[in-house]
Amino acid sequence: MKVSTLQSLLLVIILSSSCSLSANAGAGDHHEHKHFMVVPTSSLKHIPEDAACSGHKVIPSNGTAWVPMNCSHGPCSSTSSRASEDIGIDVDDMLLWDQLRTSYIRTQLSADIGSVGAGIPIIARSTTVSNRDYMLSSTASVGTNSGTSNSIEKSDQTPPGEHHATMSQTVVVDTSSDIPWVQCLPCPIPQCHLQKDPFYDPAKSSTFAPITCGSPACKVLGSSYGNGCSTTTDECKYIVNYGDGKATTGTYVTDTLTMSPTIVVKDFRFGCSHAVRGSFSNQNAGILALGGRRGSLLQQTAEAYGNAFSYCIPQPSSAGFLSLGGPVEASLKFAHTPLIKNKHTPTFYIVHLEAIIVAGKQLSVPPTAFATGAVMDSGAVVTQLPPPVYAALRTAFRSAMAAYGPLAAPVRNLDTCYDFTRFPEVKVPKVSLVFAGGATLELDPASIMLDGCLAFAATPGEESVGFIGNVQQQTYEVLYDVGGGSVGFRPAAC
Incomplete structure (x- = not known):
């Protein structure tokens, strides 16, 4: 009997942020005056060398559809280590990246963005500019082939003779972009950037499918994110330009997204990236877009989760969360x-x-x-x-x-x-x-x-x-x- 190994994409999600302050800042303050807070000077510096992860301290308002989220530069991160330079994030570089990002968003808000991203060639190049990221420590798999505790797949759903494996992928949460993507094979270096996790391999997913050029899903990309079609395979191509020196392009595809046992999105549309421009920090695999346009995770899950999502950005030594949907209890006050x-x-x-x-x-x-x-x-x-x-x-x-x-x-x-x-x-x-x-x-x-x-x-x-x-x-x-x-x-x- 032939045994085929099927591979799914597990997204470990990051949220862009500075993460450079101690988790103890503001905690247990002595109030010398009701309008002031007294804190140790060390709490206003970068993450101390001896900082330790205190685990998940999350209280999500949605008790079911959520996943934990960590600071990429903190001790709870799965992508950083004390031996690497990403713990000592450079604030000057981070603020430069911040200015580039916000300047580009202003450009989009002040002009017709119909042509943004179209026709921009992707040329691999490196940059030392770093940004502030958060990642979800336990998130989504794309594909129905998951064998971890995050999967909702059961043994009776597994086709005979097939073995299911899960591949973890770390991605950044971005509320100001619309096209989710991860790096996919073939993905040669330096056209692709190095990442902590193995590259997603579409050939090992039983539910992967490229989106065709004439399909409604491809047309949704429009001139903002569309990048033409493959003349040989009739596959839809996408491109995203972030305006801060970063960009990605590849094939627009679908697969089953499993973010947790309660968050499953079938026919999830995302970019299968075969080339990037610029440096995406902490060797993450891609971006989980939560913007307001069609194509984002929010819009793809709007019907199931009420067109709402929330997140809690944690202090570096603890964990936050990303949640789909609104509060499940009216008593939770916002x-x-x-x-x-x-x-x-x-x-x-x-x-x-x-x-x-x-x-x-x-x-x-x-x-x-x-x-x-x-x-x-x-x-x-x-x-x-x-x-x-x-x-x-x-x-x-x-x-x-x-x-x-x-x-x-x-x-x-x-x-x-x-x-x-x-x-x-x-x-x-x-x-x-x-x-x-x-x-x-x-x-x-x-x-x-x-x-x-x-x-x-x-x-x-x-x-x-x-x-x-x-x-x-x-x-x-x-x-x-x-x-x-x-x-x-x-x-x-x-």
């Missing part, structure tokens, strides 16, 4: 703010800030200063504010931190930095972000300061859209209720 969708660029999720409170006092800026809105983005690192708002925040923060002057040298676009080497502990003013509808993010020190700097920056101009960075989103469950038209926040969720 503070909501309206979701603003741009019909021309539906990929992005925009919210409206109304005020900022520093050390108990609201910044004195007119409401019109916030008029451009802000993109909720899993990949943006620091929160970017309109220049008048940032100037007021900077003035208030520097005044509250006067005891730690003079200022240290700026780090990239972070211009309010301090040298804390003389101080065993630091008194940090409380900062809260107030959104339309009253939803408020009360930030802990790890969400206020990044490597000794105020983790906020100014946008390029008063008319430029802002960003809510993932540094500020840490420990909150952020619910993207697209069907309900809101973004929700639940504190202390991970």
Whole structure:
């Protein structure tokens, strides 16, 4: 009897983020004053060498359709080690990548993106620019051939004579892109980048199928993500350009996606990448796109999960989660703010800030200063504010931190930095972000300061859209209720 080994794709998911602060920042603070928090200086530095993973501290609002998520640069990561350089992520490089990413998203929001990505050649090249990632430590397999505890496959579903094996793949969660993808064989180096996990092999999956050129699924790519067709195989080709030096191209395909025993997506559409441009950090296998356009994981699962998803970005020494669907219990309280969708660029999720409170006092800026809105983005690192708002925040923060002057040298676009080497502990003013509808993010020190700097920056101009960075989103469950038209926040969720 012939025995064939079938292989599925297990996605270990990452969420872009800086992950450079201690998991203890803000925990067990001594409140010298109700508007300040006193924390050890060490908690405002990079992840200490002796930091250890404290395991999964997740409380997802959806008790079934969720998977754990880790910081790629932290001790809980499955893709990093203390011997590698990825623990010591360079903040300057990370902020450069952040500026490139947010600048490109602004370009998409301000112009017709019908031709974005089309016709761009993929030429392998390396870059030292690094970004901030989170990964799901236990996620999805593509294919019905899984033999791990994450699979819903049972022995009576296995065809006679076939053995099922699972291949783990680590991918980045991205709320500002629409096409999920992983590197697939054939995938020669350097056209493809090195990754921790073996390359996904379509030939070993019984449920893999390429999408044909004339199919509705191929047409959905349009000129934004379509890259023509194979003249010999009639296979649909895709391309995604991220605007920060990174891009991917290959064949658009389907397979069965299993993210957990309760999250199974049949005929899941994703890019089978045969070439990339730029360096995708931490040797991950690809991107899990959660944007608002057709083709993203959100849109492919909208009917089954109510057109909603949430995540909790953890501190580096613990774990967060990604959840499909909304809360299963009405008693779980979220503070909501309206979701603003741009019909021309539906990929992005925009919210409206109304005020900022520093050390108990609201910044004195007119409401019109916030008029451009802000993109909720899993990949943006620091929160970017309109220049008048940032100037007021900077003035208030520097005044509250006067005891730690003079200022240290700026780090990239972070211009309010301090040298804390003389101080065993630091008194940090409380900062809260107030959104339309009253939803408020009360930030802990790890969400206020990044490597000794105020983790906020100014946008390029008063008319430029802002960003809510993932540094500020840490420990909150952020619910993207697209069907309900809101973004929700639940504190202390991970």
